[in-house]
Amino acid sequence: MVGEIDAGALRAAFDDGAELAVIDVREEGVFGMNHLLRAANIPLSGIELSIRDFVPRRATRIVLIDDNDGLAPRAAQVLAAAGYGDLAILKGGVSGWADAGYELFSGMNVPSKVFGEHIEHHCGTPNISAQALKQKIDAGENMVVLDSRPMDEFNRMSIPGGIDAPGAELVRHVMDLATDPDTLVVVNCAGRTRSIIGAQSLINAGTRNRVMALTNGTMGWHLAGLKLEHKATRTFGAVSKGALD
Template structure:
């Protein structure tokens, strides 16, 4: 075994020791699918050397590469050692060895699977649910009902429940009043399966919006399983939030976050944390990708808040890192994301920025 390769037992110990640790599944995304068995960050081998610094900001952090068993991880670990990454290691045998010969015992994972977390939320909160058949019955009866799809706009455009409107999860409170102007409208929250739909519905319920809210069980999968057709294209997409929507969001985000306790930091503190040689800090801008493109703080990553809600492991590769959520002065997106991420064990701080001011300080 190479000095840059670790055994399954060593890796298992690292997963449980509480120290900072990054785990990267370097297989092709088509092979990995929705999530790695480790629920680790998927960064394909061909992108690893170029993009590693985005996912692992400090080169000294222990980093484990898991491949398909063909030896690519060990070769890359050797290359990265030469280029200044001393603590990158390959998992012996890769994913196949990790998942094999386990005698039926549950394997530890790098992050909490999104489905497991959200099902636990649903069971704790008793989040109301509706089936595809029940939704169709409501529509056929002419009920006042709106379906909100909480996935990314790209996922929505690929396919969605007919007449649904695209509002990614972190945007729900910010855009709600423009999408659902009447308090009498029944609101059904959907995604492709469970995680983002449950969290989206429970976000609205925790914020105590006046509408009746439920989630569509198994989302688009259930719709097609019921023999119903999906719709494609950007048919109904959220727009710029009106003043009415902003006022609504300001009122209801206060209700959602009433019992949450997150430090609010300034740009200077964020800069200091990012430069800390002893601790990893992620500076994640949770606004929409379009807003980030128009204006953002230097040294930050665009990390759409709705994705962080359900699949944080796709961005946050270092376990034990601090996470700074960056938003506009209203902070509806950051507070929504923080409300759920802290329940998954992340250390969260919030940085609110006046992106309209035109004088953005750099964050190194």
């Protein structure tokens, strides 16, 4: 039997230390308008195919959220049939959460974006605008642009001349990609978060080079009226012995 959980009980569950999956079963566009910060979006239309990737353990406590429009009960039926036995529905849906005085958030990937903004504010991560970067590129200054996204995103669109070095690969390969200590290293992504995290990771790792994050990434570059590169495949090679030392 699937029960209900009210907003106060769900809020307490966030802090009780037990495993908890909070799943918003509305479509992505609706989810992006208002949702709980800690909710994962798995629309009802695809939950049967996606649930195992998100919640592999079928004994996991799951709370389903909708707009109080009947989607959550339908999702509960699908999950129960798939063997998930600890299911509850948020009473009143997202409106019930808001009516209880708790905050709703808009946008996508909000937790990671908030984390990036916190890091930039707390650490003072240096940044550079698209226009300023373009001027440095055109002037032939000693610099390298490292793209912190996976290759498929980099291949789709990138800063001209940039080199793909996703995530933790930045720290691992930066000494080989910027062999001159005087080379300026600019880290970009599609927007802000991965640029900030990538740049600050290099700084925290003690990178000898000056490091900056590209403000608003490829999106900012495009909005500045600058041309993006497409189908680029430049990436790092094997780590040199000197870099490992």
